[in-house]
Amino acid sequence: MREDAPKAVTAIGLALQEQIEHGLLPASSKLPAERKLSELFGTTRITVREALLQLEARGLVYREERRGWFISPPRLAYDLMRRSHFHAMVSAQGRVPSTEVISARLQPASAAVCAWLQLPALSSVIQICRARRIDQRLVLYVEHYLNPEYFPQILDVDLSQSLTELYPSRYGLRYGQVRFEMVPTALQVEAAAALKVSVGSPGLRIARVNYDQQGRLIDCDLEYWRHDAIHVSAVVPG
CATH class of the missing domain: 3.40.1410.10 (Chorismate lyase-like)
Incomplete structure (x- = not known):
């Protein structure tokens, strides 16, 4: 991961969190594919994946195998x-x-x-x-x-x-x-x-x-x- 990658991970995570908190990404909705997100944020899929994994650890998004990433519903x-x-x-x-x-x-x-x-x-x-x-x-x-x-x-x-x-x-x-x-x-x-x-x-x-x-x-x-x-x-x- 490049030296500026941690900053990019943080920025992507904050951007997605803001969209979730304002209801622009509603609960249970599917996120774009990692490739699309990497194009959107102008970075690599590895960096996008790290940001998503950090959001997953905090319970904001979740992943299902072969289906992709989704916004977590209320607990x-x-x-x-x-x-x-x-x-x-x-x-x-x-x-x-x-x-x-x-x-x-x-x-x-x-x-x-x-x-x-x-x-x-x-x-x-x-x-x-x-x-x-x-x-x-x-x-x-x-x-x-x-x-x-x-x-x-x-x-x-x-x-x-x-x-x-x-x-x-x-x-x-x-x-x-x-x-x-x-x-x-x-x-x-x-x-x-x-x-x-x-x-x-x-x-x-x-x-x-x-x-x-x-x-x-x-x-x-x-x-x-x-x-x-x-x-x-x-x-x-x-």
Whole structure:
């Protein structure tokens, strides 16, 4: 990168940020191709890419493989203390949710899942993998692990619906206590492929270990969010 390239990166980033903040580049709109942007700013594609990567790190733009760069929409408010589920949470904020089932099967439980669900060695679990969108944008890849003892024939059901609503209607189970663990992460192969981003892209992993109304461990979820998709909050009652 040339000596003046850092200044060019900063200038391009500020120019695009100004356009975004004034609504000239609206949320979810697609940016011109990097080649077009390099012609517009009279610089190289490498310099344009660096400016876009810096804006992406700040959550102002995002990239999808083979589709290009887009203006980031507002983040979803994710309240840890509120009992809700993805479709209800998204809809309540005036957005449109959708869910795609990637796979669903009975399989041996990993050591981590055995620990979360307090299962003995060589136990089987039901794994359901889903990709979830807000306003057609892929934002979440989630792996659900269910104790088969509590969910007979669940693999025969439409699993694109809310499991939170399915559990009481079909099995008489409701969530009780929930334990959360959150950690920034680099998206691994499965999550990156589902979200159509590069392996190693920044993300937020939220692990949820769920008990039912009787205090039994019934399932756990591993949520992999795009880093710019949500704003997590919690208000603890005094």
